[in-house]
Amino acid sequence: MFIQNAWYAAALSAEVQREPFARTILNQKVVMYRTLTNTIVALEDRCPHRQVPLSRGRVVGDEIQCWYHGLRYDCSGACVSIPSQSTIPKGARVRTFPVVEKYGFIWLWTGEPDEADEAAIPDHWVCSARELAGTMSYCTIACSYLFGIDNILDISHAAFVHAKTLGSLDIVETPPEIVINDAEVRVRRYLRREKTPPLYTHILKLDYIDRFQEVLYWPIGNTRVETRAHACDDPDGQVFHVYTTTIFTPETDTTTHVFVGMHRDFDVDNVRFTEFTAKEVFATVMEDKDVAESLQANWNPAAPMIDIQLDRAAFAARRILERMGADAAIRAAV
Numbered sequence: 001m002f003i004q005n006a007w008y009a010a011a012l013s014a015e016v017q018r019e020p021f022a023r024t025i026l027n028q029k030v031v032m033y034r035t036l037t038n039t040i041v042a043l044e045d046r047c048p049h050r051q052v053p054l055s056r057g058r059v060v061g062d063e064i065q066c067w068y069h070g071l072r073y074d075c076s077g078a079c080v081s082i083p084s085q086s087t088i089p090k091g092a093r094v095r096t097f098p099v100v101e102k103y104g105f106i107w108l109w110t111g112e113p114d115e116a117d118e119a120a121i122p123d124h125w126v127c128s129a130r131e132l133a134g135t136m137s138y139c140t141i142a143c144s145y146l147f148g149i150d151n152i153l154d155i156s157h158a159a160f161v162h163a164k165t166l167g168s169l170d171i172v173e174t175p176p177e178i179v180i181n182d183a184e185v186r187v188r189r190y191l192r193r194e195k196t197p198p199l200y201t202h203i204l205k206l207d208y209i210d211r212f213q214e215v216l217y218w219p220i221g222n223t224r225v226e227t228r229a230h231a232c233d234d235p236d237g238q239v240f241h242v243y244t245t246t247i248f249t250p251e252t253d254t255t256t257h258v259f260v261g262m263h264r265d266f267d268v269d270n271v272r273f274t275e276f277t278a279k280e281v282f283a284t285v286m287e288d289k290d291v292a293e294s295l296q297a298n299w300n301p302a303a304p305m306i307d308i309q310l311d312r313a314a315f316a317a318r319r320i321l322e323r324m325g326a327d328a329a330i331r332a333a334v
Contacts, residue, residue, distance in 0.1 A: 002026040003324050005111030006220045007121045008249045009259050012138055013104050016040060020064060022055035024251050026110050030097060031055040035062040040106055041075045044095040048079075054094070103127045104136060105247075105259065122222045126243045126263050133270070134263030135278045136245070141289045143296035145221050145256040146318065148248040151288055152223040153187060153313040155215055158197070161287050170194040171213075180316040182323070187215040187313045193232050199280050200229065203264070204240055208232050217317050219324060221248030221256075241265040244281065254296055260285050 010025055011032065021032045022045050029045035031054045045053050047066040057067040063080060065072045071092070072081040079092035098109035098116035103124040109116040127136060141148065151157065156172045170191050179186040191211040196204060211229040225244040231237055242264050249257040262281045267273055307315075 001325060002110075002250055003220055003321065005109075005115050006324075007100075007107045007109055007116075008220065009105045009122075009247045009257070010042070010099070010108035010249065011106040012136055012259065013101055013106060015138070016106050018059055020055040020057060020059060022053065023257070025108055025257075026250050027252050028110060029053065030108065031064065032099070032106060033059050033064060035075065039075075040099045040101055042097040042099040042106075042108055043073065043077055044097075046094070047071060047073075048092060048094065122218065122247075124222070124224075124245060124247070126224065126245055127261065129263070131268070132243070132263040132265055133268035133274050134243075134261050135274060136259055136261035137278060137282050137285075139258050139260075139282075139285060139289065140251065141256050141258055141292050142254065143256060143292040144254055145248040145250045146321075147292050147295055148246070148256055148258065148288075149217060149221060149223065149317050150314040151292060152225070152246055153185065153215060153217055153317060154310050155187065155189075155213070155225070156310055157291075161291055162284050164198055176310075176313075178313050178316070180313075182320065184216060184218040185313050185316045185320070186217075189213045199277075199284075200227075200242075202280075203242065203277065204229060206231055210235070215313075217313070219320055221250070223247070238266075246285075258285065258289075 008025055010023055010030065011021065015021060016032045016034060018034055023030055023032070030042055031045040032040060032042045034040060043054060043064065045055050047054055047068065049066065049071055050068060052066055052068040054064050054066055057065045060072065063072045063074050070083040071079055073094050074080050077094040077096040079088050082088060098113050100107045100118055100121060102121055104127045107121050126132060158171055171189065174189050174191055177188040193208050194211055196206055196209050209229045210232050211227060214226045216224045223246045227242040228239055230239045242262060244262045245260065247259040251257050260281060262277050
């Protein structure tokens with residue numbers, strides 16, 4: 001069961017243009033497009049006449065036209081034209097979704113429209129900060145979004161899964177500080193004289209570093225890894241800030257949309273460097289994709305399992321989501 005009354009990243013801003021754009025969010029088929037004034041429209045991707053996907057049609061002015069019989073729907077979801085007749089049946093309407101463009105993403109609200117508060121859109125300031133350089137990418141992973149959150153909150157896997165990019169045995173051997181409250185989970189590590197992981201060697205040009213790393217999770221599927229690093233024993237020298245954002249949006253029960261990117265506060269005008277880091281980060285995500293999809297394919301909830309100390313952060317995130325789901329169920333029953 002998904003939490004409906006929440007904002008979900010549905011697409012990168014660049015993905016949605018004038019042409020109909022289809023995406024499934026929380027098992028719901030959605031079509032999005034831009035109006036002539038660049039406003040985003042989000043409708044159920046289903047013509048109520050014969051359930052043909054509206055995304056297979058075309059945008060005419062600010063309206064979307066079904067490709068089967070030419071019925072046209074306006075931005076409010078109302079049918080405004082049926083070429084074969086002059087009257088429009090009652091109920092000739094498509095569901096609309098509250099939608100907002102912010103931080104370089106298209107945010108979709110799948111729950112009760114009256115409860116959609118733009119102030120509650122997850123704060124991904126990093127992704128649109130002018131003082132930072134970076135870019136976001138998109139992929140899908142055939143696993144539950146919960147497994148994606150687990151993966152980020154247990155960053156120690158980098159030593160084994162990402163040996164060629166982020167691998168660091170110091171991460172595994174350094175006990176984390178885990179900070180939990182009702183709204184978020186933070187996993188912190190302070191690493192002294194760490195042998196610089198391969199990707200950070202390219203970025204920082206240092207063989208050994210002192211590094212602070214904090215993994216932040218907040219609902220529904222938002223994560224950010226903040227890294228502050230400097231030359232060993234030189235905290236007053238140049239401090240490099242790197243932010244890795246990963247957003248997980250459920251597509252179905254066992255497939256997930258993933259938005260990922262790295263942003264930095266140094267060498268910000270180096271376009272080739274930005275392209276290089278984006279490529280390396282995406283390669284890292286493909287390694288995570290391999291693990292997550294193998295996990296999902298092999299998952300048996302009845303099989304015996306063990307837990308280890310590093311699972312504490314992931315369990316805390318699950319409890320936050322469980323409380324939100326329980327609260328939503330209570331409100332729905334009242």
